[in-house]
Amino acid sequence: MPLAYYSVSADRDFWAEHWGGHSTKELLDTARTSPLTELISRALPRDGTVLEAGCGLGQYVVLLRERGWRAAGVDWAVDALRTCRRLAQVPLAAMKLESLAIRDASLTAYVSLGVVEHDEAGPDGILAEAARVLKPGGRLVVCAWLEGEGVRSWEVRHLLLPICREGRLPSMGSRADYEHLASEAGFRLTDYQDISREVRRTWSICLARLVKSLISDSGIRRLALSQATQSRDFMLSLPRLILALRTGAMRYGIFQWEAA
Numbered sequence: 001m002p003l004a005y006y007s008v009s010a011d012r013d014f015w016a017e018h019w020g021g022h023s024t025k026e027l028l029d030t031a032r033t034s035p036l037t038e039l040i041s042r043a044l045p046r047d048g049t050v051l052e053a054g055c056g057l058g059q060y061v062v063l064l065r066e067r068g069w070r071a072a073g074v075d076w077a078v079d080a081l082r083t084c085r086r087l088a089q090v091p092l093a094a095m096k097l098e099s100l101a102i103r104d105a106s107l108t109a110y111v112s113l114g115v116v117e118h119d120e121a122g123p124d125g126i127l128a129e130a131a132r133v134l135k136p137g138g139r140l141v142v143c144a145w146l147e148g149e150g151v152r153s154w155e156v157r158h159l160l161l162p163i164c165r166e167g168r169l170p171s172m173g174s175r176a177d178y179e180h181l182a183s184e185a186g187f188r189l190t191d192y193q194d195i196s197r198e199v200r201r202t203w204s205i206c207l208a209r210l211v212k213s214l215i216s217d218s219g220i221r222r223l224a225l226s227q228a229t230q231s232r233d234f235m236l237s238l239p240r241l242i243l244a245l246r247t248g249a250m251r252y253g254i255f256q257w258e259a260a
Contacts, residue, residue, distance in 0.1 A: 044111070048108025048138075049069075049106070050071040052071065053075075053130070056075060058073050060111070064111075073091070074100065097121060097125075098119070098125035104133065107134050108139070109141065110130045110140050117169050122170065123177070127140075143252070144173070144252070147173065149174070159244040160172060160250065163237050163250070166236055189255065206238060207239065
């Protein structure tokens with residue numbers, strides 16, 4: 001879900017139907033079945049303090065704490081944090097990711113799940129700030145939507161540019177872009193995994209749920225037609241996302257870096 005939509009109550013209500021609902025159990029169940037959960041758990045050191053930057057509704061902070069980490073979350077979407085506090089009692093704070101109110105070299109690990117590409121500060125500012133707050137040897141795990149290699153002009157025009165516009169992404173970098181920026185910030189790449197195939201199924205499920213809801217649920221139809229629902233145009237991106245992932249124009253990658 002585009003992160004800006006967390007700040008609009010009508011949009012949260014609309015997308016809750018397609019992203020696991022508002023209850024703690026539903027959110028956690030969705031997170032537990034995500035391929036990200038095991039991948040992130042394996043990437044993190046077994047002890048220390050973990051920050052999830054752009055924690056949204058906080059389900060991954062809850063899971064990390066359940067698995068033994070001292071985890072906390074920060075997000076710039078204040079309404080999302082309020083919702084998260086109602087769902088689970090976990091340490092949260094409202095902060096901009098490019099200017100964290102956190103001491104230098106105080107974190108063991110920093111996790112960001114599909115957030116960096118949504119922030120207007122851009123990945124360079126966020127990666128530099130992550131380098132500041134991580135201890136030497138600290139772990140940085142970033143999951144990001146990426147532009148694929150060898151993208152054709154029609155894919156840029158009809159897939160990537162509309163996806164960025166409808167999903168409120170200021171930009172979409174490539175794997176090479178992220179690796180260069182992270183290196184400039186002082187990180188050493190230790191692993192990269194492309195899980196585009198695994199996450200592609202998520203969008204197909206979302207599209208199927210959306211179509212079913214529009215047919216059967218008058219409340220969802222009202223939200224979809226309401227001008228207060230800013231994410232109406234994001235519905236158009238669901239077929240685009242599926243096609244872009246199938247053609248390779250768009251990828252989903254998990255980077256693991258180590259701080260200098």
